[in-house]
Structure formats: C-alpha cells, structure tokens
Amino acid sequence: MADRKSHQSLTPEEQKRRRSRSLALAFTLGVLVLLFYVVTIAKLGPGVLQRPM
Amino acid sequence: MSTMSNSLVQPQVESLATAGLSQGDxxxxxxxxxxxxxxxxxxxxxxxxxxxxxxxxxxxxxxxxxxxxxxxxxxxxxxxxxxxxxxxxxxxxxxxxxxxxxxxxxxxxxxxxxxxxxxxxxxxxxxxxxxxxxxxxxxxxxxxxxxxxxxxxxxxxxxxxxxxxxxxxxxxxxxxxxxxAWDSVVLFAIIFMWTPPHFWALALVKSGDYQRAGIPMMPNVAGPDSTRFQILVYTILLAPLGMAPVVLGFGGLAYAIISLVGGFGMLALALQVYRLREGEPAMRVAQQLFGFSILYLFLLFATLLVEHGFGFFRPVFG
CATH class of the missing domain: 1.10.357.140 (UbiA prenyltransferase)
Structure with a gap:
C-alpha cells in the first residue's frame, strides 16, 4: 500500500532517474557475468568447457 | 483495530518512503x-x-x-x-x-x-x-x-x-x-613524497575553506610560512627520489631526462613559493606549484608507461 503510494508520488523526473539507475544496475550485472565467463576461460583455458558429464 | 494501526503506522511508512527515495542519477x-x-x-x-x-x-x-x-x-x-x-x-x-x-x-x-x-x-x-x-x-x-x-x-x-x-x-x-618488489616500492615512495607539496600548495590557496570546515591543514595550524618551508623540504627530497628508477635500472633515458627537468621545475617553483609570501603573487605561485605537481607526476609515470609498455626503454647505465 505504502509502496503503491510512493510510486504514485514519483514525478516524471524521479521516474527517469530511477529508470537510469535500474538500467545501470542491469548493465553492471551483465558486465559481471561476462567478466566471470571470460576470466574463467582465460585462467582455465577453453578445455574447461569439454568435461565428461 | 486494523484501521487504527494503519492510521498510526501509515504516515511513518510514507515519510520513510519519501526520505529514502533516491534523487540520484x-x-x-x-x-x-x-x-x-x-x-x-x-x-x-x-x-x-x-x-x-x-x-x-x-x-x-x-x-x-x-x-x-x-x-x-x-x-x-x-x-x-x-x-x-x-x-x-x-x-x-x-x-x-x-x-x-x-x-x-x-x-x-x-x-x-x-x-x-x-x-x-x-x-x-x-x-x-x-x-x-x-x-x-x-x-x-x-x-x-x-x-x-x-x-x-x-x-x-x-x-x-x-x-x-x-x-x-x-x-x-x-x-x-x-x-x-623494489620497483613498485619506489613508485610508492615517489607518490608518497609528492603528496605533501601537492596538497599543501592547494591548502595555501584554499586555507580559508579548510579553516571554515575545521580541518587542521598545515597552513591553518603551523602557519603559511612553516608550510612553505615544509613544501620546500619535501620537494628537495622528492626531486632526487624521482630519479631513483634510473638508478635502479627501470627508468630509461627518456625517464632520466624528464625526471631531471621535472625535478628542477618542482624545485624552482617550491623555492618561489618559499620566497613569495605576500598577496596575489604568493597565491599565484602556490597555484602554479599545485598545477605543475600534477603535470610532474603525470609525466614521470607516463614516461615509464611509454618506455615499458611500448618498447622505448633505453637503459642509462650499460
């Protein structure tokens, strides 16, 4: 209830800022995923993907 | 009961939501x-x-x-x-x-x-x-x-x-x-010794700011003259230290020239800061030392980067 009210009270400018923060967070998370993948390949080599199941 | 608790709690929740709402981009x-x-x-x-x-x-x-x-x-x-x-x-x-x-x-x-x-x-x-x-x-x-x-x-x-x-x-x-290893410790020492003349030159110009904020920067505590003397002492130590990479063998010919010329530039400005103590010229030369100190450190490190990163290293000794 309180959450909905605070949503209703957001001005267009506040909504724009929140959207930009959310996008930046999503971008950062995406970069982290990519980073971990690339570092894994760099440290362990491409053979890490060819393991017996 | 539910209505009463709502009426008691709701304004507080709302104010928290408003207070916690980020305004940041x-x-x-x-x-x-x-x-x-x-x-x-x-x-x-x-x-x-x-x-x-x-x-x-x-x-x-x-x-x-x-x-x-x-x-x-x-x-x-x-x-x-x-x-x-x-x-x-x-x-x-x-x-x-x-x-x-x-x-x-x-x-x-x-x-x-x-x-x-x-x-x-x-x-x-x-x-x-x-x-x-x-x-x-x-x-x-x-x-x-x-x-x-x-x-x-x-x-x-x-x-x-x-x-x-x-x-x-x-x-x-x-x-x-x-x-x-020693080479990174020397780089540490150069930045460490560079910091006091750099920041105290700024503090001489902005001493009013620091005074208002209650930060005990050297010019506010020991006075501008003592600060000027200490800037000079640290710069006298910094200039030869800036050349230490040459002696240790990881600073090449270009670095030797840059650190020598830059060290003299720092010393000349520190001497000017020590000598000029009154009015606009004193402030101007402190500002110049602040600006030049940034250029000096940048050039030292940029030269090492170019020498080692792009294969331009030419040893001075041997």
Whole structure:
C-alpha cells in the first residue's frame, strides 16, 4: 500500500532517474557475468568447457 | 483495530518512503567514486604493472586493474559519505552528491561498502590474495586511518594519509607477479613524497575553506610560512627520489631526462613559493606549484608507461 503510494508520488523526473539507475544496475550485472565467463576461460583455458558429464 | 494501526503506522511508512527515495542519477553515483582520483589510481597501477615483468594473461591483468580502480572508487565514495558534513561548507566540495542532497548518506555507504567488498573478493579470485589483501588495506587506510582519524585530528593528515594514494602500484605489481618488489616500492615512495607539496600548495590557496570546515591543514595550524618551508623540504627530497628508477635500472633515458627537468621545475617553483609570501603573487605561485605537481607526476609515470609498455626503454647505465 505504502509502496503503491510512493510510486504514485514519483514525478516524471524521479521516474527517469530511477529508470537510469535500474538500467545501470542491469548493465553492471551483465558486465559481471561476462567478466566471470571470460576470466574463467582465460585462467582455465577453453578445455574447461569439454568435461565428461 | 486494523484501521487504527494503519492510521498510526501509515504516515511513518510514507515519510520513510519519501526520505529514502533516491534523487540520484547514474552520474551522481559515478561522481561518488571520485573519477579524477580513480583515473590517477588506474594510471599509477597500470605503470606498476608494466614495470613488473610477468606472463600473466592480459584479461587477468585487465580485470585486476579494473578491480583496483573500483576499490579506489569505493574508498572515495566512503570518504564522501564520512566527510559529507565538511564537504558542505567548503566551496570546492559543496556540490558533491551528498551535500547537494542528490544522494542519501545511507545510499553512499551501501554503495561504497558493496564496491569495496566486491572489488577485494573479485581481485582475490582473479589474481591472488596478496593483491586483494593489499587492496583491502588501501581502502581501510584511506577510509578509517585517513578520513575518520587523521584528517580532522592532525596537520600531518595528508602526509600519512598519502600512503593510501601511493599504494596502487604496489597492489598492481602484486596482482600480476604475486609478490612486491623494489620497483613498485619506489613508485610508492615517489607518490608518497609528492603528496605533501601537492596538497599543501592547494591548502595555501584554499586555507580559508579548510579553516571554515575545521580541518587542521598545515597552513591553518603551523602557519603559511612553516608550510612553505615544509613544501620546500619535501620537494628537495622528492626531486632526487624521482630519479631513483634510473638508478635502479627501470627508468630509461627518456625517464632520466624528464625526471631531471621535472625535478628542477618542482624545485624552482617550491623555492618561489618559499620566497613569495605576500598577496596575489604568493597565491599565484602556490597555484602554479599545485598545477605543475600534477603535470610532474603525470609525466614521470607516463614516461615509464611509454618506455615499458611500448618498447622505448633505453637503459642509462650499460
């Protein structure tokens, strides 16, 4: 209830800022995923993907 | 009952929601990381890496550098969180995101702690735990030892606190080699010795600001004349130290020339600062020393970067 009210009270400018923060967070998370993948390949080599199941 | 509890609780929840609503844009959060300081951290750390022979994978080196940058930014963010009260009364810092009301102190604290912990853990996992420990120590030293303790209690604040700003080359060398050697310690010493003349030149110009904020900078405590003398002493120590990489064999011919000419430039300006003590000329020469000190440090490190990173190294001896 309180959450909905605070949503209703957001001005267009506040909504724009929140959207930009959310996008930046999503971008950062995406970069982290990519980073971990690339570092894994760099440290362990491409053979890490060819393991017996 | 439910209506009554709603009526009692609701206004409080609403006010909390309003108070906790961030006004910050992405650029405000980026500003919390002190981008210019972060650039200096990346730059000096990169030089710490290139002067250290290693066969580390370039991606591992890149991610290590990125984590050192993020750790440096995180400590800047935590510094802004702690110093928001004094930032608000200084003209140079009043527009920072927290005193400007764009970001709540709690947000900055959470942001800084998250980045600190994240950068240290990722650096440890990607490179080694010696580098991660050194990065954690750097953040701790800057936030707790410098910001929380020394900055408001002693005029030696930037002398001792300068160690935090000088550590990135050591962290970087540890990240790519797994150990700390003399060359990165010398780079540490150069930045450490450069810090007092650099900041005290600024403090001479901005002493009113620091006085208003109640920060015991050297000109406010020991007086401008004593500060000028100490600037000269530190510069006399800095100029030959700047040439130490040549003696130790990792500074080449170009570095020898740049450090010699730059060292004389620093000495000449420090002497001018010592001699000119009154009025506009005194302020102008202090401003010039502040500006030149940035150029001096940049040129020293840029020359090492070019010599080692692009194959231009020509030894002076042998």
């Amino acid at each position: 992405v650029s405000d959060f980026f500003a919390l990381l002190k981008p210019r300081v972060m650039f200096l951290v990346v730059f000096t750390a990169l030089v710490g890496m290139v002067v250290s022979p290693s066969n580390v994978h370039p991606i591992v080196a890149f991610v290590s550098l990125l984590m050192i940058a993020v750790g440096g930014g995180a400590s800047g963010c935590l510094n802004m969180w702690w110093d928001a009260d004094i930032d608000a009364v200084m003209t140079r810092t009043a527009k920072r995101p927290i005193p400007a009301g764009k970001i709540q102190p709690g947000e900055a604290l959470a942001f800084g702690v998250t980045l600190s912990v994240g950068s240290v853990i990722i650096l440890g996992l990607v490179s080694n735990w010696l580098a991660a420990g050194l990065l954690a120590f750097t953040i701790f030293f800057y936030v707790v030892v410098y910001s929380m303790w020394l900055k408001r209690s002693t005029p030696q604040n930037i002398v001792i606190g300068g160690a935090a700003g000088a550590l990135p080359p050591i962290v970087a060398q540890a990240a790519v080699t797994g150990h700390v």
